[in-house]
Amino acid sequence: MEKGNKRIIKGWIFYDWANSVYNLVISSAIFPIFYANITESYYLKSLGREGGELAEGENVMVDFFGASISNTVLFSYVLAASFLLVSILSPLLSGVADVTGNKKRFMQFFCYLGALSCISLYWFNPAQIELGMLSIFLASIGFWHSFVFYNAFLPEIAEPKDHDNISARGFSMGYFGSMLLLVICLSLIMLVDESYTKWSFILVGLWWIGFAQITFSRLPNNVYKKKREKGFVWKGFKELKRVFVEFKGTKRLKRYLFSFFFFNTGVQTVMLMAVVFAKKEIDWGDNGGDTGLIIAILLIQLLGAGGAYLMSWVSGKIGNLQTLTIVVTGWVGLCIWAYFIEKPITFYFLAAGVGFVMGGVQALARSTYSKFLPETKDHASYFSFYDVSEKIGIVIGLFFFGLMEDLTGDLRASVLSIIILFAIGLVLLLLVPRKADNEA
Numbered sequence: 001m002e003k004g005n006k007r008i009i010k011g012w013i014f015y016d017w018a019n020s021v022y023n024l025v026i027s028s029a030i031f032p033i034f035y036a037n038i039t040e041s042y043y044l045k046s047l048g049r050e051g052g053e054l055a056e057g058e059n060v061m062v063d064f065f066g067a068s069i070s071n072t073v074l075f076s077y078v079l080a081a082s083f084l085l086v087s088i089l090s091p092l093l094s095g096v097a098d099v100t101g102n103k104k105r106f107m108q109f110f111c112y113l114g115a116l117s118c119i120s121l122y123w124f125n126p127a128q129i130e131l132g133m134l135s136i137f138l139a140s141i142g143f144w145h146s147f148v149f150y151n152a153f154l155p156e157i158a159e160p161k162d163h164d165n166i167s168a169r170g171f172s173m174g175y176f177g178s179m180l181l182l183v184i185c186l187s188l189i190m191l192v193d194e195s196y197t198k199w200s201f202i203l204v205g206l207w208w209i210g211f212a213q214i215t216f217s218r219l220p221n222n223v224y225k226k227k228r229e230k231g232f233v234w235k236g237f238k239e240l241k242r243v244f245v246e247f248k249g250t251k252r253l254k255r256y257l258f259s260f261f262f263f264n265t266g267v268q269t270v271m272l273m274a275v276v277f278a279k280k281e282i283d284w285g286d287n288g289g290d291t292g293l294i295i296a297i298l299l300i301q302l303l304g305a306g307g308a309y310l311m312s313w314v315s316g317k318i319g320n321l322q323t324l325t326i327v328v329t330g331w332v333g334l335c336i337w338a339y340f341i342e343k344p345i346t347f348y349f350l351a352a353g354v355g356f357v358m359g360g361v362q363a364l365a366r367s368t369y370s371k372f373l374p375e376t377k378d379h380a381s382y383f384s385f386y387d388v389s390e391k392i393g394i395v396i397g398l399f400f401f402g403l404m405e406d407l408t409g410d411l412r413a414s415v416l417s418i419i420i421l422f423a424i425g426l427v428l429l430l431l432v433p434r435k436a437d438n439e440a
Helices: 006-028 030-046 071-100 103-123 126-152 160-192 194-218 232-248 251-281 290-318 320-340 344-372 379-408 412-430
Strands: 061-064 067-070
Touching: 006 030, 006 103, 006 126, 006 160, 006 194, 006 251, 006 290, 030 061, 030 071, 030 126, 030 160, 030 194, 030 251, 061 071, 061 126, 067 071, 071 103, 071 126, 071 251, 071 379, 103 126, 103 194, 126 379, 160 194, 160 290, 160 344, 232 251, 232 379, 251 290, 251 320, 251 344, 251 379, 251 412, 290 320, 290 344, 320 344, 320 412, 344 379, 379 412
Parallel strands: none
Antiparallel strands: 061 067
16 A cells, blocks of 8 residues: 555544544543532432532542442543453454454444444433443443554554654644534533533534544555455464564564553543542632633643644654653643642643643654554554553553542542652653664
8 A cells, every 4th residue: 555645644634533522522521520410419319418519528429339439439440441451352353453454344343332332321320320331431442442453554554754743633633623522512511501411422422433434434454455364363362472572572662662651651541530630629619610621621622732733843853752751751740730739720721731741742652653663564463562551551540540549538649649650651761762773
């Protein structure tokens, strides 16, 4: 296949536009607020305090399979479980995809699984919270698994010199697309009726499936013309094993992945738990902070798009690793600041900083890994290592985030674990060789 085909590259970029609405509306914005509000209302009603307020320091408890657990702890644990399953299945499925040449088919399956699970959140009911959390569980699996195969197309459709720019364009499209749908959803909620909140989840699923068709119509399937043979699952496993042995010999790629494991764990934990933290720890006054949180999230999206482009430009001047070092250092400072904030105005400034470095680190982390790959036809298998390190890191990040709150009763204590992750990632990033393994 000809690399650099503009039509194919635009189709690839459009998947960021399609699926990023899950990351914003479901993971970060409307659903976490909806979840916090509906579980709090149900909890107070169960105590005979309907229409009342939580006492200072009181946690909202939910009944999950007979166990009483904090609503925020449950949310973080369910997401962690989904990432754990993704990290287990991703390598095997990627090996099969490389052997059979069916990356696009796998990508389509998980796209539809994630989108339909988002739609099912319309029927979320705290009285049957197990079913609601299953929808969240499957939506997360669909989103992240489809992303593995999506990322694996980047080295097949473009030359390494273009990876930074294309990756940044993808993330920027995702930021703008998800921000557009968020505005549409907020218009329904604020200008029509608050009961339309649940319709947001249906819109996410339809948007995701609908715009993904542009990507699926343009991305090639089976670029290397591989034939599906008997025992392809076992052959997929052996392919993965072979790639893993090859991977261990790539000094620069291996060291980079160790660093990525830590700093990206911090990034993803912040993305997934920022709204929960702000909802609980910032003094929003009488309005509960829902409007303020949405403003902050829009700010993050807007500056995230700009950050992705700026860091792509900076990396072209000083190199990927040097640029990532600057960005990760910024994350350390932001987390230290987050531990002390209490007022909404301070949170807005923090959100602006988070948005700026978030766009930069996500786009650059993906393109840097793609650039460091050796000459290979097994892109899905290689990107499964990237994905596994990301997901296992998120499992650890979310687990300790929830555990710290569970043990201390203080959500701010959870921020400390994130600071440590970024600091370790920064140190390891400095140890990544600046030259390729075959360079003097």
